[in-house]
Amino acid sequence: MPPTEGQPRDITPADIPRILELEPVLFGAESWNRGMYREEFSLPDRAYRGIDAGGRLVAYGGVLLAETAQVLTIGVDPDHQRRGLGSLLLADLLAIAVAAGAGEVVLEVRATDRGAQRLYERHGFVAIARRRNYYQLIGEDALVMRLTLP
Ligand SMILES: CC(C)(COP(=O)(O)OP(=O)(O)OC[C@H]1O[C@@H](n2cnc3c(N)ncnc32)[C@H](O)[C@@H]1OP(=O)(O)O)[C@@H](O)C(=O)NCCC(=O)NCCS
Numbered sequence: 157m158p159p160t161e162g163q164p165r166d167i168t169p170a171d172i173p174r175i176l177e178l179e180p181v182l183f184g185a186e187s188w189n190r191g192m193y194r195e196e197f198s199l200p201d202r203a204y205r206g207i208d209a210g211g212r213l214v215a216y217g218g219v220l221l222a223e224t225a226q227v228l229t230i231g232v233d234p235d236h237q238r239r240g241l242g243s244l245l246l247a248d249l250l251a252i253a254v255a256a257g258a259g260e261v262v263l264e265v266r267a268t269d270r271g272a273q274r275l276y277e278r279h280g281f282v283a284i285a286r287r288r289n290y291y292q293l294i295g296e297d298a299l300v301m302r303l304t305l306p
Contacts, residue, residue, distance in 0.1 A: 175193060181233075267296060
C-alpha cells in the first residue's frame with residue numbers, strides 16, 4: 157500500500173532526483189549532491205524521512221542516530237512552507253532518535269535563519285554555541301542548538 161500523503165515515510169534512493177531539484181532552491185551553494193545523498197542513504201546510523209503532497213516529495217530530512225543524535229538536514233518545498241510540514245518532519249525525526257535511545261539531539265543552523273531557529277525553538281532546542289564561518293561557501297556562522305530528550 158502506498159504511504160499516506162502528508163505523513164512521514166522512509167526516503168529511498170529513488171527520491172534522490174526530486175531531492176536534487178529542491179536542494180539548490182533550499183540550500184543554494186551549501187546544497188548536497190547525488191554522491192553525498194547516496195553515501196548518506198547507505199549508512200546504517202542514519203534515518204531519512206520525507207512527506208509527499210500531490211504525489212511528489214515536498215519535505216525531507218535526516219537524523220544521525222547516536223547517544224548524541226544530530227539533525228543533519230531538513231527542507232520543505234517553498235510552495236509548501238508554513239503549513240506545519242517542517243514541524244511534522246522534525247517531530248518524526250526526534251521520535252526516531254528517542255526510539256533509538258538518544259539522550260540529546262544537536263544541530264547546526266545558519267545564524268541568520270531566524271525562521272528555522274524558531275522551528276527548532278518550538279521543539280525545545282536551545283542555542284548553545286556559535287561556529288564562526290561554519291558555512292564557508294556562503295561565509296556564514298552557524299548556531300549549534302541542543303535538545304535534551306526525555
Ligand atoms: C526551515 C523550514 C524547514 C521550515 O519548514 P516549514 O514547513 O515552513 O515549517 P513549519 O510550517 O512547520 O513551521 C513551524 C514554525 O517554525 C517557525 N517558522 C518556520 N519558518 C519560518 C519563517 N520563514 N519565518 C519565521 N518563522 C518560521 C514558525 O514558528 C512556524 O510556526 P507558525 O507557522 O505557526 O508561525 C523551511 O523554511 C525550509 O526548508 N527552509 C530552507 C532550508 C533550511 O533552511 N533548512 C533548515 C536548516 S538545516
